[in-house]
Amino acid sequence: MTAPLIAFKQVSKVYGRGEATIRALDKIDLTIAQGEFVSIMGPSGSGKSTAMNIIGGLDLPSSGEYIFQGIPTSGFSRAQLTLLRRHMLGFVFQGFNLLARTSAVENVELPLVYRGMSHAERRGRAMAALEQVGLRGREGHTTQELSGGQQQRVAIARAIVTDPAVLLADEPTGNLDTKTSIEIMDLITRLNRENGITVIMVTHEEDIAAYARRLLRFVDGHLVSDETQVKEASHVV
Numbered sequence: 001m002t003a004p005l006i007a008f009k010q011v012s013k014v015y016g017r018g019e020a021t022i023r024a025l026d027k028i029d030l031t032i033a034q035g036e037f038v039s040i041m042g043p044s045g046s047g048k049s050t051a052m053n054i055i056g057g058l059d060l061p062s063s064g065e066y067i068f069q070g071i072p073t074s075g076f077s078r079a080q081l082t083l084l085r086r087h088m089l090g091f092v093f094q095g096f097n098l099l100a101r102t103s104a105v106e107n108v109e110l111p112l113v114y115r116g117m118s119h120a121e122r123r124g125r126a127m128a129a130l131e132q133v134g135l136r137g138r139e140g141h142t143t144q145e146l147s148g149g150q151q152q153r154v155a156i157a158r159a160i161v162t163d164p165a166v167l168l169a170d171e172p173t174g175n176l177d178t179k180t181s182i183e184i185m186d187l188i189t190r191l192n193r194e195n196g197i198t199v200i201m202v203t204h205e206e207d208i209a210a211y212a213r214r215l216l217r218f219v220d221g222h223l224v225s226d227e228t229q230v231k232e233a234s235h236v237v
Contacts, residue, residue: 002034003067003069003070004031004032004033004034004067005032005033005034005036005068005069005165005166005198006030006031006032006055006066006067006068006166006198006200007030007031007032007065007066007067008028008029008030008031008051008054008061008064008065008066008067009029009064009065009067010027010028010029010063010064010065011025011027011028011029011030011051011054011061011063011064011065011066012025012026012027012028012061012062012063012064012221013025013047013050013054013059013061013062013221014062014063023221024045024047024050024221025047025050025051025054025061025221026047026220026221026222027064028047028051028064028222028223029223030051030216030223030226032198032200033198034165034196034198035192035196035197035198036198036199036213036214037189037192037198037199037201037211037212037213037214038198038199038200038201038212038213038214038215038216039201039202039203039208039209039210039211039212039214039215039216040052040200040201040202040203040215040216040217040218041202041203041204041206041209041215041216041217041218042217042218042219043219045220046218046219046220046221047218047220047221047222048202048216048218049170049202051218052168052170052200052202054066055166055168055200056085056089056091056168057073057076057081057082057084057085057089058085060073060074061074068084068088069088069165086111086114086115086162087162087164088164088165088166089164089165089166089167089168090158090159090160090162090164090166090167090168090197091159091168091169091170092152092155092156092159092167092168092169092170092172093155093170093171093172094170094171094172094174094175095175096143096148096151096152096154096155096175097155098143098151098154098155098158099143100142100143100144101142101143101144102142102143103139103140103141103142104130104135104138104139104140104141104142104143104146104150104154104157105123105126105127105130105139105140106126107143107154107155107158108126108129108130108154108157108158108161109122109123109125109126109161110158111158111161111162112125112126112161112162115162125161126139126157126161127139129157129158129160129161130153130154130157132157132160133153133154133156133157133160133187134153134187135150135153135154135157138150147180148175148176148177148180149176149180149183149184152172152173152175152176152180152184153184153187156172156184156187156188156191160191160195160197164197165197165198166197166198166199166200167188167191167192167197167198167199167200168200168201169188169199169200169201169202170201170202171202171203171204172184172185172188172201172203173185173203173205173208174203181208185208185211188201188211189211199212210229212229213228213229214226214227214228214229215227215229
């Protein structure tokens with residue numbers, strides 16, 4: 001049987017000591033298969049962001065085991081966690097996190113710079129990624145010359161230019177209007193369906209979570225429900 005892409009085995013995360021102790025995650029068991037589209041929801045302090053940070057190699061469990069592609073990560077060094085993020089994961093954030101006064105194509109090229117790719121190869125892959133997200137012809141535009149939706153498309157292109165196994169999206173529509181949110185979610189859904197990228201998305205919006213085929217709900221550090229969504233949202237325009 002093929003191992004799951006991601007597995008939590010009794011994962012806990014504890015901050016502070018004594019009376020100041022906060023148990024952000026409490027013995028979470030969880031598996032995510034390659035190609036899934038998973039939404040994570042929960043109120044503030046529920047543990048959803050902590051879970052996402054551990055999946056993204058930005059934090060480590062206090063106890064339990066996080067396993068990626070069958071490999072336990074508990075013994076990973078900082079350098080190994082950096083390599084995990086650089087080669088296997090793509091990140092999309094609510095605030096876009098683009099470099100100001102820098103062109104779209106240069107923003108998308110950035111992860112490839114850290115891989116030591118030649119300029120020609122970087123530029124070719126970045127242009128292809130921008131075309132894939134519908135921004136052909138906007139390659140030379142700076143962040144200030146792009147709308148919020150276009151900036152998020154650049155951020156998605158930057159996340160997928162490395163051909164990651166997993167796209168981690170943290171409130172990807174949080175700064176967007178309804179129409180633009182639909183366009184961005186249709187794009188993310190297409191990347192999942194057509195490219196096979198595993199998508200894990202944190203959101204507080206029920207209509208956005210409905211795009212996923214699976215919904216995880218966290219409350220007070222516990223995974224309280226794991227639901228398959230039979231009919232995900234579809235707003236393709």
